[in-house]
Amino acid sequence: MSDNGYKQIVILSGKGGTGKTTISAAFASFENDKVIVDCDVDAANMHLMLKPKSEKSHEFSGGKKAAINNEICIQCGLCETVCRFDAINDFKINHLKCEGCGFCFRVCPESAISFTPSIGGNYFECELEDDSKFFYAKLFPGQGNSGKLVSEIKKSAINSIKENSLQSSNKKIASINNPDVNGGKFIIVDGPPGIGCPVNASISKADFAILVTEPTLSGVHDLKRLVELLNTFKIRMGIIINKSDLNESVAEQIKDHATEKNIPLLGEIPFNTEFVKALIEGKNIVEVDESVKKDLLKIWEKTKSYIIN
Amino acid sequence: MIAELKNTNKEKIAFTSTGGSMESLLSEQFGRCQYFIIVDPETGKFEAISNLGEQMQSGAGPKAAELIHHHGANVVVTGHVGDKAEEVLKRVNIKIASGYKGNIKVKDALTEYLSK
Amino acid sequence: MKEVILSIASGKGGTGKTTIAASLASIIPNSAYIDCDVEEPNGHLLLKPKINTEEFVSKLLPKIDPYKCTVCGKCVEVCEFNALINLKFEITLIDEMCHGCGACTYFCPGKAITEIEKPIGVIRKGLTEHGILFIDGLLNIGEVAAAPLIKAVKRKIAGSKNGQAGYFSKGEISNRDKTSKQNEISISSIKSTDDISQQYLFEKTYVIDSPPGTSCSMVEAVSDSDYCILVTESTPFGLNDLKLAMEVLKTIDIPFGVVINKYDASYIEMEKYLEETKTDLLMKIPFDRKYAVAYSKGILPIVLYPELKNEFLGLFDTIKEKLMMVENV
Numbered sequence: 001m002s003d004n005g006y007k008q009i010v011i012l013s014g015k016g017g018t019g020k021t022t023i024s025a026a027f028a029s030f031e032n033d034k035v036i037v038d039c040d041v042d043a044a045n046m047h048l049m050l051k052p053k054s055e056k057s058h059e060f061s062g063g064k065k066a067a068i069n070n071e072i073c074i075q076c077g078l079c080e081t082v083c084r085f086d087a088i089n090d091f092k093i094n095h096l097k098c099e100g101c102g103f104c105f106r107v108c109p110e111s112a113i114s115f116t117p118s119i120g121g122n123y124f125e126c127e128l129e130d131d132s133k134f135f136y137a138k139l140f141p142g143q144g145n146s147g148k149l150v151s152e153i154k155k156s157a158i159n160s161i162k163e164n165s166l167q168s169s170n171k172k173i174a175s176i177n178n179p180d181v182n183g184g185k186f187i188i189v190d191g192p193p194g195i196g197c198p199v200n201a202s203i204s205k206a207d208f209a210i211l212v213t214e215p216t217l218s219g220v221h222d223l224k225r226l227v228e229l230l231n232t233f234k235i236r237m238g239i240i241i242n243k244s245d246l247n248e249s250v251a252e253q254i255k256d257h258a259t260e261k262n263i264p265l266l267g268e269i270p271f272n273t274e275f276v277k278a279l280i281e282g283k284n285i286v287e288v289d290e291s292v293k294k295d296l297l298k299i300w301e302k303t304k305s306y307i308i309n
Numbered sequence: 310m311i312a313e314l315k316n317t318n319k320e321k322i323a324f325t326s327t328g329g330s331m332e333s334l335l336s337e338q339f340g341r342c343q344y345f346i347i348v349d350p351e352t353g354k355f356e357a358i359s360n361l362g363e364q365m366q367s368g369a370g371p372k373a374a375e376l377i378h379h380h381g382a383n384v385v386v387t388g389h390v391g392d393k394a395e396e397v398l399k400r401v402n403i404k405i406a407s408g409y410k411g412n413i414k415v416k417d418a419l420t421e422y423l424s425k
Numbered sequence: 426m427k428e429v430i431l432s433i434a435s436g437k438g439g440t441g442k443t444t445i446a447a448s449l450a451s452i453i454p455n456s457a458y459i460d461c462d463v464e465e466p467n468g469h470l471l472l473k474p475k476i477n478t479e480e481f482v483s484k485l486l487p488k489i490d491p492y493k494c495t496v497c498g499k500c501v502e503v504c505e506f507n508a509l510i511n512l513k514f515e516i517t518l519i520d521e522m523c524h525g526c527g528a529c530t531y532f533c534p535g536k537a538i539t540e541i542e543k544p545i546g547v548i549r550k551g552l553t554e555h556g557i558l559f560i561d562g563l564l565n566i567g568e569v570a571a572a573p574l575i576k577a578v579k580r581k582i583a584g585s586k587n588g589q590a591g592y593f594s595k596g597e598i599s600n601r602d603k604t605s606k607q608n609e610i611s612i613s614s615i616k617s618t619d620d621i622s623q624q625y626l627f628e629k630t631y632v633i634d635s636p637p638g639t640s641c642s643m644v645e646a647v648s649d650s651d652y653c654i655l656v657t658e659s660t661p662f663g664l665n666d667l668k669l670a671m672e673v674l675k676t677i678d679i680p681f682g683v684v685i686n687k688y689d690a691s692y693i694e695m696e697k698y699l700e701e702t703k704t705d706l707l708m709k710i711p712f713d714r715k716y717a718v719a720y721s722k723g724i725l726p727i728v729l730y731p732e733l734k735n736e737f738l739g740l741f742d743t744i745k746e747k748l749m750m751v752e753n754v
Contacts, residue, residue: 015467043438045661045665096644096648101526101528107531139639193637193638196568200567218723221467222465225566228566250721276689279662
């Protein structure tokens with residue numbers, strides 16, 4: 001499961017806006033030996049907060065896409081008939097709808113359709129102020145295979161650890177910023193929202209999942225679906241309730257669900273406008289609010305005790 | 310028919326490799342390795358097959374299993390095999406020897422495998 | 426006048442998209458609320474519809490008849506997704522990889538392949554107590570094909586523009602009879618009790634709640650809409666994701682405007698960007714804990730706070746103006 005002793009922790013929320021990225025960035029700041037991966041490739045945000053000092057861009061090749069050459073096309077319409085994805089209309093292919101199945105390309109009696117790989121987006125290999133590695137990606141709008149891009153950046157992150165470990169003997173690990181934190185090696189993955197394909201890709205090979213939820217009816221609803229998904233992958237998990245005092249009865253419902261499913265409650269964070277303030281100022285929450293920092297540190301320590309056991 | 314294949318075929322070992330020769334380093338990846346080196350341990354002859362898995366959008370693992378099956382391999386020596394590929398390999402009776410590290414050459418991996 | 430499809434989207438999740446979509450559906454006369462966020466549909470928690478029908482949606486998978494199959498390998502060759510594997514003695518399918526494009530079935534020389542249905546989710550239909558038509562899609566857990574389910578949900582929008590969203594029953598998916606509308610939902614009978622409905626121009630307004638992000642699911646949900654409202658929030662994350670969503674809408678040529686939720690005047694970059702790009706700012710909803718509390722209980726804030734309801738009525742007026750401008754261009 002782990003690579004060179006690195007434990008892979010993925011932070012998920014199902015529903016957006018629960019504070020997942022803020023919390024991921026806070027946890028990451030507590031560790032020295034780490035790699036951070038932002039797997040929300042549809043809407044990557046973490047780099048805005050982590051502000052990498054350098055980044056190297058790589059192209060990500062997307063799926064093949066079809067295109068009709070109108071000079072050769074005899075407008076027989078066969079391609080439109082066979083396309084199951086409504087991607088062909090008036091002898092033009094809508095690239096945003098094309099799934100890349102190649103059916104039209106193969107069926108065209110005049111060979112008027114080309115079928116070639118497209119660029120799906122970019123991923124970035126970055127270095128942070130504390131010399132740790134950070135990966136994020138930008139998928140081009142409407143690209144279908146964000147799951148593949150998620151796998152790809154995770155793979156690059158793991159490879160960077162392997163490369164690093166080859167030279168690690170002559171590389172000094174940065175001094176310890178938080179003496180109260182027990183050392184460890186972590187791959188911290190900020191997961192995508194939802195329960196679909198990119199989420200599946202982000203949790204593959206994870207050692208532990210942290211579910212960040214909020215006490216709203218939709219928060220509970222999405223949390224339950226996420227728990228079900230993680231159970232099918234047999235991944236261990238724990239729950240953090242953010243904005244916990246927003247609605248105490250719903251918070252209780254979450255705790256009941258956690259007990260019922262035998263999932264540890266890692267901690268609760270009361271509603272705090274500092275979260276938004278930190279975002280607006282482009283800062284890590286732990287730099288802005290001492291009490292939140294203390295809460296988060298406690299939660300992280302508890303999380304680690306579950307990961308190790 | 311499967312039984313028949315098993316009886317008539319002698320051992321042919323597929324190695325996941327980063328290059329096209331016995332001197333190349335072993336690849337830890339199965340589906341997305343660059344080459345397969347298929348060795349007949351009796352004669353010492355080998356065949357290098359380039360694997361297109363690296364460029365594949367999806368399903369590289371099962372496809373690689375299909376590839377070495379079609380080249381007559383009945384053992385694969387590699388780092389790690391995914392679930393879907395494993396399923397295919399089992400269906401076609403290819404034995405999996407996984408857990409090999411990518412820091413050794415294919416020829417050394419062959420010696421190591423045969424000594425076991 | 427005509428039927429209008431209004432989609433509500435946001436690059437970032439958790440901006441209040443569903444609350445805004447449900448609020449609009451509540452104040453617009455003759456409206457329908459269509460939840461296309463099939464991975465995490467939440468609209469039902471706010472609108473509390475009485476669900477009266479549930480319909481399973483399937484994707485098609487090839488089934489190979491072993492007696493007819495000669496293991497020629499043609500199907501394997503035409504499958505772009507590597508879902509079919511040639512084991513020499515037979516061809517095997519890896520379900521999860523199949524996109525259901527139908528190429529293998531079509532090209533099989535021995536006609537050995539038929540297609541079978543595999544459920545991917547369910548479409549629920551109902552009415553809220555105020556007579557709003559409610560439709561949502563719920564994706565099965567572990568299923569990766571969100572876009573086909575969204576497509577099926579959208580086909581429930583009967584008789585909309587150019588027949589593009591015309592509804593197909595399952596059997597028709599394979600033969601692509603685009604003109605069939607046999608399962609069209611009868612919606613004309615649903616009358617809004619709101620007495621101000623007479624002032625409005627539209628016969629029917631479909632409010633589509635899109636999934637967050639800019640992936641193929643979002644594109645599927647917002648395409649064919651007459652206007653899109655992008656919901657964002659006053660943070661750098663909100664702005665970053667808004668830019669991505671705007672890019673998508675420009676590409677697919679859908680007119681749009683922006684609503685800033687959880688508005689914080691101290692974050693000036695947002696409005697600066699909207700001004701620079703000449704983007705319509707439709708509404709600002711101030712950040713207020715009481716709205717968040719109402720939402721947490723599954724109550725639409727407009728129900729409790731009339732001042733907010735007035736804001737939404739204003740928003741609808743603004744959208745109508747925008748739509749008329751689009752019409753007249």
